[in-house]
Amino acid sequence: MGIDTKSRGTRLASFDLTDFPMPTGREEEWRFTPVRDLADLLLDDLAAEVVVQVQGPLGSGVTVEVVGRDHPAIGLAPAPGDRVAAAAWAAAESATLVTLNAGKVEDGVTVVRVIGSDGSTPARPSALHLAILAKAGARGTVLLEHTGLAHLTQGVEIVLEEGADITVISVHDWADGSIQAASHRVRLAQDAHLKHAVVALGGALVRLTEQFELAGPGASLDALGINVTDSGQHHEAQLFVDHAAANCRSRVAYKGALLGPLARSVWIGDVLIRSRAEGTDTYELNRNLVLSKGARADSVPNLEIETGQILGAGHASATGRFDEEQLFYLQSRGIPEELARSLVVHAFFAELIDQIGVLGEIKDALKMAVDSKLDQRSNHNQRRSQ
Amino acid sequence: MTTLEIRDLHVSVDTPEGDKPILKGVDLTIGSNQTHAIMGPNGSGKSTLAYSLAGHPKYRVTSGSVLLDGQDLLAMTVDERARAGLFLAMQYPVEVPGVTEANFLRTAKTAVSGQAPPLRAWIKEVAAAMEALRFDPEFQERSVNEGFSGGEKKRNEILQMELLKPKIAILDETDSGLDVDALRVVAEGVNRAQAATGAGVMLITHYTRILDYITPDFVHVFVAGRVAEEGGPDLAARLEAEGYDRFLSAD
Ligand SMILES: Nc1ncnc2c1ncn2[C@@H]1O[C@H](COP(=O)(O)OP(=O)(O)OP(=O)(O)O)[C@@H](O)[C@H]1O
Numbered sequence: 001m002g003i004d005t006k007s008r009g010t011r012l013a014s015f016d017l018t019d020f021p022m023p024t025g026r027e028e029e030w031r032f033t034p035v036r037d038l039a040d041l042l043l044d045d046l047a048a049e050v051v052v053q054v055q056g057p058l059g060s061g062v063t064v065e066v067v068g069r070d071h072p073a074i075g076l077a078p079a080p081g082d083r084v085a086a087a088a089w090a091a092a093e094s095a096t097l098v099t100l101n102a103g104k105v106e107d108g109v110t111v112v113r114v115i116g117s118d119g120s121t122p123a124r125p126s127a128l129h130l131a132i133l134a135k136a137g138a139r140g141t142v143l144l145e146h147t148g149l150a151h152l153t154q155g156v157e158i159v160l161e162e163g164a165d166i167t168v169i170s171v172h173d174w175a176d177g178s179i180q181a182a183s184h185r186v187r188l189a190q191d192a193h194l195k196h197a198v199v200a201l202g203g204a205l206v207r208l209t210e211q212f213e214l215a216g217p218g219a220s221l222d223a224l225g226i227n228v229t230d231s232g233q234h235h236e237a238q239l240f241v242d243h244a245a246a247n248c249r250s251r252v253a254y255k256g257a258l259l260g261p262l263a264r265s266v267w268i269g270d271v272l273i274r275s276r277a278e279g280t281d282t283y284e285l286n287r288n289l290v291l292s293k294g295a296r297a298d299s300v301p302n303l304e305i306e307t308g309q310i311l312g313a314g315h316a317s318a319t320g321r322f323d324e325e326q327l328f329y330l331q332s333r334g335i336p337e338e339l340a341r342s343l344v345v346h347a348f349f350a351e352l353i354d355q356i357g358v359l360g361e362i363k364d365a366l367k368m369a370v371d372s373k374l375d376q377r378s379n380h381n382q383r384r385s386q
Numbered sequence: 387m388t389t390l391e392i393r394d395l396h397v398s399v400d401t402p403e404g405d406k407p408i409l410k411g412v413d414l415t416i417g418s419n420q421t422h423a424i425m426g427p428n429g430s431g432k433s434t435l436a437y438s439l440a441g442h443p444k445y446r447v448t449s450g451s452v453l454l455d456g457q458d459l460l461a462m463t464v465d466e467r468a469r470a471g472l473f474l475a476m477q478y479p480v481e482v483p484g485v486t487e488a489n490f491l492r493t494a495k496t497a498v499s500g501q502a503p504p505l506r507a508w509i510k511e512v513a514a515a516m517e518a519l520r521f522d523p524e525f526q527e528r529s530v531n532e533g534f535s536g537g538e539k540k541r542n543e544i545l546q547m548e549l550l551k552p553k554i555a556i557l558d559e560t561d562s563g564l565d566v567d568a569l570r571v572v573a574e575g576v577n578r579a580q581a582a583t584g585a586g587v588m589l590i591t592h593y594t595r596i597l598d599y600i601t602p603d604f605v606h607v608f609v610a611g612r613v614a615e616e617g618g619p620d621l622a623a624r625l626e627a628e629g630y631d632r633f634l635s636a637d
């Protein structure tokens with residue numbers, strides 16, 4: 001459980017950068033993060049260097065526009081919860097707004113590509129703001145892709161109006177050495193459903209903070225996550241699931257594999273069931289597979305319950321090493337060691353990828369991305385053993 | 387013709403208190419088409435022998451040799467031993483969540499035979515082998531051994547033996563936990579596999595009932611980490627009547 005005994009609900013949230021002091025690294029929300037690596041992203045003079053491209057079924061069902069921060073559809077999600085998120089907001093004069101309109105269901109996926117530099121020059125500290133607005137009753141899928149070299153703090157606001165039912169998938173496949181803080185701030189109105197998934201593969205440091213406010217009765221959230229983390233990478237996800245209305249449901253499932261000796265992952269799952277959130281049904285799970293000595297996975301589930309009138313609340317967290325007996329069994333059937341390892345690791349993620357990949361094309365793309373990250377490692381090992 | 391030659395094998399197991407010697411000079415030779423039953427009291431080292439031959443990392447060979455057709459088995463990795471033709475049906479088969487039985491069988495077959503089996507023929511072969519072992523085809527879509535009953539796990543081991551066609555098969559208490567019908571079905575599977583491939587079989591068991599279906603050519607009494615006595619099929623019946631006291635007191 002968290003060391004902080006204060007309720008998660010009382011933690012500072014603000015749109016004003018100056019409300020947040022510079023973090024020292026000792027604060028509850030910073031204590032797992034190499035704050036020094038993010039220092040340049042905590043200031044108020046960030047550039048807008050990354051490129052955003054949007055591709056997809058842009059008919060009347062989905063509209064994409066670049067708008068000013070004063071646009072009525074911007075700033076509807078909960079306020080930033082830490083300084084790096086507030087810095088992204090402060091720097092963003094404009095935002096890319098994807099609106100999923102009601103009644104018109106477009107087939108296919110709206111892909112938002114966030115593209116860093118090609119690596120020929122160092123990436124400048126930058127900020128970016130994206131907004132996804134699902135109008136009442138809207139359906140659709142938005143895929144955020146992050147590639148190239150970047151040094152970025154990113155705000156993503158996701159607002160679901162009444163009865164909207166959408167999927168948002170964010171894949172972080174940055175080039176080596178990239179640093180990203182991303183703050184996903186989400187509000188769900190009555191009877192809205194969001195499937196939210198994050199996949200962290202690349203970069204030197206990816207720190208995701210995800211705030212989900214279940215603001216209207218009957219809202220429902222599936223928050224899924226995958227990280228495949230190699231030596232020298234730090235992948236972090238800090239979730240805050242805020243049950244603020246009655247009869248809401250949330251399911252959180254995050255899994256991570258740590259491949260190399262200096263791989264580092266952090267998962268924090270704060271769930272708050274407020275006194276008015278009667279009839280809440282929540283469960284969160286985090287599992288980590290540590291494949292190398294020296295790798296470290298921190299897993300901190302935290303459940304706060306302010307009402308007794310709930311349907312269910314639970315959490316599970318487990319960090320395990322490779323199962324040598326499974327490996328022996330597969331090898332004893334002739335399967336070479338590297339292939340046996342890869343079978344077991346793929347098996348570890350398979351169910352979650354199925355869950356994320358509603359659409360066949362996304363599932364295949366995710367499988368390929370995860371596979372290629374895992375295969376990099378087996379090639380690496382093979383080279384080493386030669 | 388295949389020969390597995392075990393000579394003066396000594397094996398220790400890693401324990402927190404240090405190396406603990408378990409096998410103390412095992413001598414045994416198994417040829418093609420032969421069936422050797424191994425019987426002996428609990429804790430005498432039968433599974434240790436089986437695991438050591440398969441190359442389980444927990445066991446350390448301290449001296450002796452094992453040759454498979456003249457090749458040094460002990461110098462091979464676990465998967466190399468399997469590809470050389472050795473198969474172990476485990477006393478406690480391992481669950482592998484998330485890996486489907488179908489994928490597992492195909493991957494293993496591809497590894498053992500060095501090439502992917504032709505798809506159609508393979509699907510037919512698997513379906514036929516499963517039917518013969520009274521396995522519902524739905525098991526192919528389940529995770530390997532996950533949630534299988536004790537008897538289903540044992541049948542799964544013999545299914546693999548039939549499909550992978552080893553030269554030498556070690557069956558470690560495959561008969562334990564099987565009901566009367568399953569025992570017959572599994573024994574028929576072993577006989578079928580042996581008839582098809584001429585495999586040599588090492589059958590570790592506590593019960594003579596399986597020997598009603600699988601006739602051993604030799605029976606070995608395994609006591610305190612070595613073979614204490616050898617004989618024909620009639621030795622099994624004597625052991626069942628008399629127990630192991632005779633060997634234990636002599637120890
Ligand atoms: N990790 C270990 N630490 C200590 N002793 C061990 C360990 N592994 C095996 N042994 C011991 O080695 C001995 C031989 O075990 P083994 O499993 O080979 O016996 P077995 O003949 O197969 O018995 P059974 O008939 O009950 O299956 C036993 O006394 C067992 O307790």
Ligand SMILES: [Mg+2]
Binds near residue numbers: 433434477558
């Ligand atoms: Mg045993």
